[in-house]
Amino acid sequence: MISVRDLWKVYGPRANRIVGSPEADLPRGELQQRFGNVVAMRDVNLDVAPGEVFVVMGLSGSGKSTLIRCITRLIEPTSGQVIVEGDDVTAASAAELLQIRRHKVSMVFQHFGLLPHRTLLDNVAFGLELRGMNRTARRERAAQTLELVGLPGMGDYKPHQLSGGQQQRVGLARALATDPDIMLFDEPFSALDPLIRREMQDEIVRLRREVRKTMMFITHDLSEALRLGDRIAIMRDGRFVQVGTPTEVVLEPADEYVANFVRDVPRSHVVPVDAVMAPPADGPYAGEVLAGTKVRDAVALVAHSDLPVRVVRDGRTVGTLDRVGVLSVIAAEEL
Amino acid sequence: MAVSVETLPTLVSDEVLIARRRERRIGFVVFTGLAVLAFVVPHEVPSWMDTGIQRWAQDRYRWSILNRESALIFRWFFNPVTDALNWSVEHAESWLLALRWPGVVAVTAAVGWRTGGVRAAIIGAAAMGGVGVIADWDLAMRTLAIMLVAVLIALLLGVPLGILAAQSDRFERVLRVVLDTAQVMPVFVYFSPLQVAFALKFAPAVMATVIYALPPAVRLTNLGLRQVPVVATEVAESFGSTKLQRLFKVQLPMARRSILLGLNQVIMMAFAIVVLAALLGTGDLGQEVLKAIQKTEVGTAFAAGMGVVLLAVALDRVTTGERPAHRLRLLNWLPRVPFRVAGAIAVGGAVATVIAARVFEWQQFPSWLTIDIAPTIDGWFDWAKNNVRKGVPVIGGTQAISDFLTTWVLDPLRDFLWWLPWLVVVVGLAFVGWLSKGWRLALTVTVCMVLIGTMGSIPGGGGRVTLWDLAMDTLSQVLVAIVLSVLIALPLGILAGRSDLVERLLRPFLDIAQVLPQFVYLIPVVFLFSIGRAAGVAACVVYAVPPCIRLTALGMREVAMPPREAAISFGATGRQEMRFVQLPLARKAILLGINQTLMMVLATVIIAALVGAGSLGLVAYEATAKPNVKLGQGVAGGLSIVLLAIMLDRITQAWGTSPDTDRRT
Amino acid sequence: MFRGKRRIFAAGLLLATFATACGDDADSTVAPASTTAGATDSTEGSDTTEAGSDTTEAVADTTEPSAPSEACPTSGEAITLAVNPWTGSAVNAYVAKSIIECELGTPVEIIEIDENATWVGLDDGSIDAVLEIWPSGHAADFDTYIAGKGSVVDLGPLGPSAKIGWYVPKFVVDAHPELATWEGFQNPELAKLFATAESGDLGQFTMGDPSYVTYDEQIIANLGLPLKYVVAGSEAALLTAIDQSIADQKPILMQFWQPHWKQLEVELVEVKLPDISPACEAALASQDGTYACDYPVDELYKAANAGLEEKNAAAFNLLKNLQLTTEQQSEIAGYVDRDGMSAAEAGQKWVDANAAVWQAWLS
Numbered sequence A: 001m002i003s004v005r006d007l008w009k010v011y012g013p014r015a016n017r018i019v020g021s022p023e024a025d026l027p028r029g030e031l032q033q034r035f036g037n038v039v040a041m042r043d044v045n046l047d048v049a050p051g052e053v054f055v056v057m058g059l060s061g062s063g064k065s066t067l068i069r070c071i072t073r074l075i076e077p078t079s080g081q082v083i084v085e086g087d088d089v090t091a092a093s094a095a096e097l098l099q100i101r102r103h104k105v106s107m108v109f110q111h112f113g114l115l116p117h118r119t120l121l122d123n124v125a126f127g128l129e130l131r132g133m134n135r136t137a138r139r140e141r142a143a144q145t146l147e148l149v150g151l152p153g154m155g156d157y158k159p160h161q162l163s164g165g166q167q168q169r170v171g172l173a174r175a176l177a178t179d180p181d182i183m184l185f186d187e188p189f190s191a192l193d194p195l196i197r198r199e200m201q202d203e204i205v206r207l208r209r210e211v212r213k214t215m216m217f218i219t220h221d222l223s224e225a226l227r228l229g230d231r232i233a234i235m236r237d238g239r240f241v242q243v244g245t246p247t248e249v250v251l252e253p254a255d256e257y258v259a260n261f262v263r264d265v266p267r268s269h270v271v272p273v274d275a276v277m278a279p280p281a282d283g284p285y286a287g288e289v290l291a292g293t294k295v296r297d298a299v300a301l302v303a304h305s306d307l308p309v310r311v312v313r314d315g316r317t318v319g320t321l322d323r324v325g326v327l328s329v330i331a332a333e334e335l
Numbered sequence B: 001m002a003v004s005v006e007t008l009p010t011l012v013s014d015e016v017l018i019a020r021r022r023e024r025r026i027g028f029v030v031f032t033g034l035a036v037l038a039f040v041v042p043h044e045v046p047s048w049m050d051t052g053i054q055r056w057a058q059d060r061y062r063w064s065i066l067n068r069e070s071a072l073i074f075r076w077f078f079n080p081v082t083d084a085l086n087w088s089v090e091h092a093e094s095w096l097l098a099l100r101w102p103g104v105v106a107v108t109a110a111v112g113w114r115t116g117g118v119r120a121a122i123i124g125a126a127a128m129g130g131v132g133v134i135a136d137w138d139l140a141m142r143t144l145a146i147m148l149v150a151v152l153i154a155l156l157l158g159v160p161l162g163i164l165a166a167q168s169d170r171f172e173r174v175l176r177v178v179l180d181t182a183q184v185m186p187v188f189v190y191f192s193p194l195q196v197a198f199a200l201k202f203a204p205a206v207m208a209t210v211i212y213a214l215p216p217a218v219r220l221t222n223l224g225l226r227q228v229p230v231v232a233t234e235v236a237e238s239f240g241s242t243k244l245q246r247l248f249k250v251q252l253p254m255a256r257r258s259i260l261l262g263l264n265q266v267i268m269m270a271f272a273i274v275v276l277a278a279l280l281g282t283g284d285l286g287q288e289v290l291k292a293i294q295k296t297e298v299g300t301a302f303a304a305g306m307g308v309v310l311l312a313v314a315l316d317r318v319t320t321g322e323r324p325a326h327r328l329r330l331l332n333w334l335p336r337v338p339f340r341v342a343g344a345i346a347v348g349g350a351v352a353t354v355i356a357a358r359v360f361e362w363q364q365f366p367s368w369l370t371i372d373i374a375p376t377i378d379g380w381f382d383w384a385k386n387n388v389r390k391g392v393p394v395i396g397g398t399q400a401i402s403d404f405l406t407t408w409v410l411d412p413l414r415d416f417l418w419w420l421p422w423l424v425v426v427v428g429l430a431f432v433g434w435l436s437k438g439w440r441l442a443l444t445v446t447v448c449m450v451l452i453g454t455m456g457s458i459p460g461g462g463g464r465v466t467l468w469d470l471a472m473d474t475l476s477q478v479l480v481a482i483v484l485s486v487l488i489a490l491p492l493g494i495l496a497g498r499s500d501l502v503e504r505l506l507r508p509f510l511d512i513a514q515v516l517p518q519f520v521y522l523i524p525v526v527f528l529f530s531i532g533r534a535a536g537v538a539a540c541v542v543y544a545v546p547p548c549i550r551l552t553a554l555g556m557r558e559v560a561m562p563p564r565e566a567a568i569s570f571g572a573t574g575r576q577e578m579r580f581v582q583l584p585l586a587r588k589a590i591l592l593g594i595n596q597t598l599m600m601v602l603a604t605v606i607i608a609a610l611v612g613a614g615s616l617g618l619v620a621y622e623a624t625a626k627p628n629v630k631l632g633q634g635v636a637g638g639l640s641i642v643l644l645a646i647m648l649d650r651i652t653q654a655w656g657t658s659p660d661t662d663r664r665t
Numbered sequence C: 001m002f003r004g005k006r007r008i009f010a011a012g013l014l015l016a017t018f019a020t021a022c023g024d025d026a027d028s029t030v031a032p033a034s035t036t037a038g039a040t041d042s043t044e045g046s047d048t049t050e051a052g053s054d055t056t057e058a059v060a061d062t063t064e065p066s067a068p069s070e071a072c073p074t075s076g077e078a079i080t081l082a083v084n085p086w087t088g089s090a091v092n093a094y095v096a097k098s099i100i101e102c103e104l105g106t107p108v109e110i111i112e113i114d115e116n117a118t119w120v121g122l123d124d125g126s127i128d129a130v131l132e133i134w135p136s137g138h139a140a141d142f143d144t145y146i147a148g149k150g151s152v153v154d155l156g157p158l159g160p161s162a163k164i165g166w167y168v169p170k171f172v173v174d175a176h177p178e179l180a181t182w183e184g185f186q187n188p189e190l191a192k193l194f195a196t197a198e199s200g201d202l203g204q205f206t207m208g209d210p211s212y213v214t215y216d217e218q219i220i221a222n223l224g225l226p227l228k229y230v231v232a233g234s235e236a237a238l239l240t241a242i243d244q245s246i247a248d249q250k251p252i253l254m255q256f257w258q259p260h261w262k263q264l265e266v267e268l269v270e271v272k273l274p275d276i277s278p279a280c281e282a283a284l285a286s287q288d289g290t291y292a293c294d295y296p297v298d299e300l301y302k303a304a305n306a307g308l309e310e311k312n313a314a315a316f317n318l319l320k321n322l323q324l325t326t327e328q329q330s331e332i333a334g335y336v337d338r339d340g341m342s343a344a345e346a347g348q349k350w351v352d353a354n355a356a357v358w359q360a361w362l363s
Ligand SMILES: Nc1ncnc2c1ncn2[C@@H]1O[C@H](COP(=O)(O)OP(=O)(O)OP(=O)(O)O)[C@@H](O)[C@H]1O
Pocket: A011, A012, A038, A039, A040, A058, A059, A060, A061, A062, A063, A064, A065, A066, A067, A110, B664, B665
């Protein structure tokens, strides 16, 4: 769905000569001093499969927003290639680019990016308006989407009349309204309260499951990343230091940086039951869990009875899980 | 500047510091050397530098007089435009007259209601009615017709130009020079040429107004568009908007405030030269002012001038009225009418009034409603004559101030500038430019000043006087006027920026001072300060203070709440919050205000010449007075004023931008 | 949401405006000439407007029986006369207007305009004629348009003459009789009476509007007077300076002229300058900067667009023949400056009373 090849973004004069050169590896301050350049993103490669949620994490300033903006060339990459649904974005003409932006991809912005002069309804309908959808249709659709994000009937408000969290939901609604195959999220939930955030996350999960949207998702919240992400990429100084499933990232951090990053994650939240199950035996069982269920979610079942639990995949029993297995995971958590 | 604060602390290594220090040392050495050299070469502007621009301009003028009937540019451009302009103004006038006064007031109210709510409607209608009360209604309608056409044209030209300027930095730079010229070049210089091109009455008057009033429309459109946050354009782009969609759906709406401010300024500027345009025979309110001035009837001139002001206020309030976010409390009692109904009521009301006006033959403004304010004003003026000019405790009165200014400030400054060899002045100003921004600005300043040297000389003082010497005379006056204006305007602006009450109190005075035709206060200024340069300085100050107050107050108000709240949360007192947060953040706007002050002062140099300031303003004025012999001189004088303005403008602007901050970050 | 309604609203307003405006046009075509002329004659100024341009005073005037006669019916292409901003210029034009409208039946439009702006209008025919030109101030215009391009023709002398000179208020001469002639100013002590902050140790000589002719700088230099030439920049500034001088009893020396309404209001005394010598006449011709005599007398003249004769020969002839004596002109001007009539009323009053004089112009 999205493939990124050797993508670089270098700010400053004559950015091209920095790409791939030894200078690019200079410390940030020195590079800025000597050449006036900043390497915001270097040598990024990634593939997001259809229906996948790809989460990007990393410290502030590590280049996450830069990456996500380069996907639709809001920021012109210095070098490299971006392919979206088979179209080479980096080589697209202006007209092609418009089509991609209008129909294939939509984006939620880190700082909301609401248009202050438009009502909420018109903000949400913005993408549809650009597509040329007629007024009644687009407003109707915008109203539905507003309802979806929990702001029913507020269509006539102006953005400045809303709280930060409400504004963020409008930004979300705006991206949802155009219903594209690919959605890009730049810290979409940072300003939400836990309840709403949970609801919104559920919405993302639903979108992935039911309509199989492809998503790139930037977040600083690790539990959110673990909850939503099929894969997680960790960025540092503009490059990917590790890309993998949540389990991989948590259980096998690629380096110290990543290890530090995931240190506080409770293993039971990440480790699936199949990773700690025993080989199948013949009953009796206290119940069954699906393979892939996180250990945490199996705790109640196992704790309930002395008997082990059956682990099922595609209707077949693939193993058994007992208290020992569960406890071994929980015991390994650093508290 | 006292308020200068580095906005972004940049990390600078020793290496760079050393390099900077070295460059600084080189600069000092270079400029000292140049200054010494400048003392050695001839102290006067050498005559071979005269480029003959005077003769060139004079010949062009002569050519166009002799070829008015035949030249293609007249046949295919000037004449059709002239006809179109005259046609527009005449029709606008006949419509306004046909509406009758109740109709005009009703339409004003209706438009005001639509754009700015009930408040704007009331103020607009009151101002429009007030025109009839204190001035001649029919003459006022002619003025209004001219202004409507001129403002419309200024917007039709100005907004697109502003949009283009916002797209391209290079175009912006070029355009800026053109706009500076339009704003500062004295109207008198291009009056006669305009007349040759567009004949009499309305067409040249409209053109002169457009030229003078166009710059703010361009500038503020450009500024507004450039201030739209990058995120907003990114959002538009991310959803696939074309350039045009982005412009119309995002950028222009978001720049609306700025563009409206531009419209406000266009209106103010346009009305400010109504009286000058009347020299071309428009026969409107402006001419009333002129006639009264000719007879030194201050009160009558003031009444007609106030008519102009009220017209401007009415037009301004109903066109730029902001719909208040919270409706007036009183109106909450009324049921909320949908816009269609409100619009219908407004239109219906207006039409009904118009019809009633026709049926009941409300031909002219009812005489029992008119008030003659002239005697009152004359009374005040008489009082001021006796009590302000002399006998004021401590300061002695305006006459004493005037004498002091002339003898102890203007004279020494001018004599000093005259005494300095001309190249030393050039080098010195270039040095200031270099200190302010760097080599580039130093070069700009040098070019401006040397160009003044190439303007040649004119007869005078029993021999010939170089334009350079006149420019030094003007420069000394301008500097004094600017300093005085800023001293008066900054505190008031800061006050107005922090207190709604002060702002509301000041606003009518600012409107009046800015729009009241300068001719009106010509006589009081002469009487209070006596003929001479001090009177000229006073005239400049009156005119230049309002925009400075306005922009300072605006800058103070536009500082976003979060940083101010942050300061208050740390326990800053009101004053500390102002000093550490509001003022530094408003610094740009304040410097823009100072910059505008400067432009206003230079634009008023010409009026100063009418009260005895002489120098370049007088030379420029003579272009209108005796175009057949002195147009060339006038052009040279006008250009010198423009060059001075650009030089001062670029230097003050440099104070407003720190050298290494990037706009987009 | 609002845009659609806004458009409807705007369209409505526009329609309403159109409707009323057109309606008015229909009305006003019924008898435009008579209403226009009648209404506008009575006010000095708003003549060029169309229907309904009467002012409040006009209403009051027309109700009085003694108001100027209702305008005469006119037809054909209007003749435009320029009025420059002084009384003399206005009364000449209104005298002519009355006669042309009533005797020749041609409508006359008056346009009030700056005197320097007049010439370009004369050149392209947007002004047909101007009846009072002071030759001293317009030598270059004469050369350019009358002698040079030929687009403007000289209509001959108006009759009255005018005189520019040096003036001081009477109280100055009362206190220092020697200041009645230029020699008095040779005395630095006396000259210093006229000193200001602008002129420093010298006496100040004040010039008004720089568009008027001036030899003052030359005269001061060539007579060696301890005076400094200062340009006030406008006539209004000069007049104010006179008021200031009278109020303070502080002497002022300036260029001024006769006739001028201010002369009726304050007592000014002309300073005697050396008589015009052959040397001075030569200096005037050669412009060599050696002029040192009194100002020559200005013989006022009239001028017209070269096309006027073809456009309306009768009017052209009348304007050519029109002549007033100095006494006649100051009589009419007096009605305005002294009695407070409008120029139109004053002109009409004179025309009504002096048929014999102007009948001769019609031949
Ligand atoms: N216009 C620019 N010029 C120079 N450097 C820039 C510019 N824009 C961004 N950068 C730099 O690029 C780097 C990456 O920025 P980016 O916005 O992608 O960070 P981020 O990972 O999104 O951070 P955050 O989590 O705070 O949003 C930063 O170090 C920033 O300083």
